Amino acid sequence: LTNTNITDAQEMETIWTILPAVILILIALPSLRILYMTDEINNPSFTIKSIGHQWYWTYEYTDYGGLIFNSYMLPPLFLNPGDLRLLEVDNRVVLPIEAPVRMMITSQDVLHSWTIPTLGLKTDAVPGRLNQTMFTATRPGVYYGQCSEICGANHSFMPIVAELIP
Amino acid sequence: MLATRVFSLVGKRAISTSVCVRAHESVVKSEDFTLPAYVDRRDYPLPDVAHVKHLSASQKALKEKEKASWSSLSMDEKVELYRIKFKESFAEMNRRSNEWKTVVGTAMFFFGITALIIMWEKRYVYGPLPQTFDKEWVAMQTKRMLDMKVNPIQGLASKWDYEKNEWKKRGQEEGAVTPDGGRDVCLWNRACCTSPLLLTWSSSE
Numbered sequence: 001l002t003n004t005n006i007t008d009a010q011e012m013e014t015i016w017t018i019l020p021a022v023i024l025i026l027i028a029l030p031s032l033r034i035l036y037m038t039d040e041i042n043n044p045s046f047t048i049k050s051i052g053h054q055w056y057w058t059y060e061y062t063d064y065g066g067l068i069f070n071s072y073m074l075p076p077l078f079l080n081p082g083d084l085r086l087l088e089v090d091n092r093v094v095l096p097i098e099a100p101v102r103m104m105i106t107s108q109d110v111l112h113s114w115t116i117p118t119l120g121l122k123t124d125a126v127p128g129r130l131n132q133t134m135f136t137a138t139r140p141g142v143y144y145g146q147c148s149e150i151c152g153a154n155h156s157f158m159p160i161v162a163e164l165i166p
Numbered sequence: 167m168l169a170t171r172v173f174s175l176v177g178k179r180a181i182s183t184s185v186c187v188r189a190h191e192s193v194v195k196s197e198d199f200t201l202p203a204y205v206d207r208r209d210y211p212l213p214d215v216a217h218v219k220h221l222s223a224s225q226k227a228l229k230e231k232e233k234a235s236w237s238s239l240s241m242d243e244k245v246e247l248y249r250i251k252f253k254e255s256f257a258e259m260n261r262r263s264n265e266w267k268t269v270v271g272t273a274m275f276f277f278g279i280t281a282l283i284i285m286w287e288k289r290y291v292y293g294p295l296p297q298t299f300d301k302e303w304v305a306m307q308t309k310r311m312l313d314m315k316v317n318p319i320q321g322l323a324s325k326w327d328y329e330k331n332e333w334k335k336r337g338q339e340e341g342a343v344t345p346d347g348g349r350d351v352c353l354w355n356r357a358c359c360t361s362p363l364l365l366t367w368s369s370s371e
Contacts, residue, residue, distance in 0.1 A: 082306030085298040142313050
């Protein structure tokens with residue numbers, strides 16, 4: 001490291017330190033701006049609360065009245081023929097299509113995560129905190145997801161099923 | 167006797183150690199590992215000490231002869247000098263062996279034992295598969311998924327021909343270009359639509 005061929009090039013060293021730093025700043029600032037822009041302004045027509053428990057979900061439809069229900073996984077013995085094991089629930093979350101929906105997600109006890117991969121949704125359910133996710137579905141159907149944050153013995157057995165109806 | 171004139175730490179330790187070794191040669195059988203040792207290694211071509219430590223009379227004479235011109239040494243004497251300094255030549259130390267056969271054989275033996283253990287486990291430990299793995303159930307499940315149009319763009323429902331009510335043939339899938347009818351569908355497409363549930367229900371059904 002004391003070879004005279006590689007010492008004493010202060011100007012070059014300054015340039016190739018400052019220039020990349022400048023370039024990175026020029027990349028970072030628009031990138032951050034765009035990141036926040038992707039959080040669309042949705043004007044949701046419908047708000048649903050989803051509360052994670054060990055080991056089931058509670059859904060609250062409180063916009064137009066007070067509908068609150070629990071959603072437990074169907075044990076394999078209770079399945080109808082053709083059902084998906086470990087994915088079916090007794091009460092599905094029924095949602096409208098082509099309407100912006102806001103999901104407020106939280107937890108009663110430990111961390112959970114409310115996920116429906118085919119709708120591109122994954123939001124952590126943090127106790128003491130209200131997280132929000134918004135989506136507008138276009139296709140009707142039944143969409144499945146599973147709890148995505150380790151939450152105890154039955155973490156694999158608390159699925160989420162959304163039934164989207166026209 | 168000893169290199170007592172070199173007063174480095176190692177030297178001092180080596181001095182005292184070798185004094186102890188020489189004094190208690192009857193008790194201390196092996197040399198201390200702190201003393202320089204001879205090694206036959208590809209990556210250490212010049213070992214710290216010579217192979218033969220205690221020269222016989224003929225070897226001592228040969229060493230004296232070595233101090234003169236080397237052209238007067240015969241081939242055998244040169245080899246003898248080499249063997250004094252080195253235990254194995256490079257060719258010898260790098261020779262192949264049949265050890266790999268032993269290793270591979272032992273590994274396969276343990277594979278076999280593991281297979282036996284797994285077979286025993288499947289028979290005596292595991293319970294039966296859930297009924298959702300039955301062929302009929304999987305058929306009903308698949309039908310339901312197709313009715314729901316699960317993953318209709320690139321996944322499961324995109325592989326089903328809804329007009330003909332059968333699985334699409336290769337090359338018919340959405341997005342696959344078939345100018346000559348022979349182009350293969352991209353392989354990752356298959357991976358993304360094949361779930362463990364459907365592995366028993368291939369497109370041949």
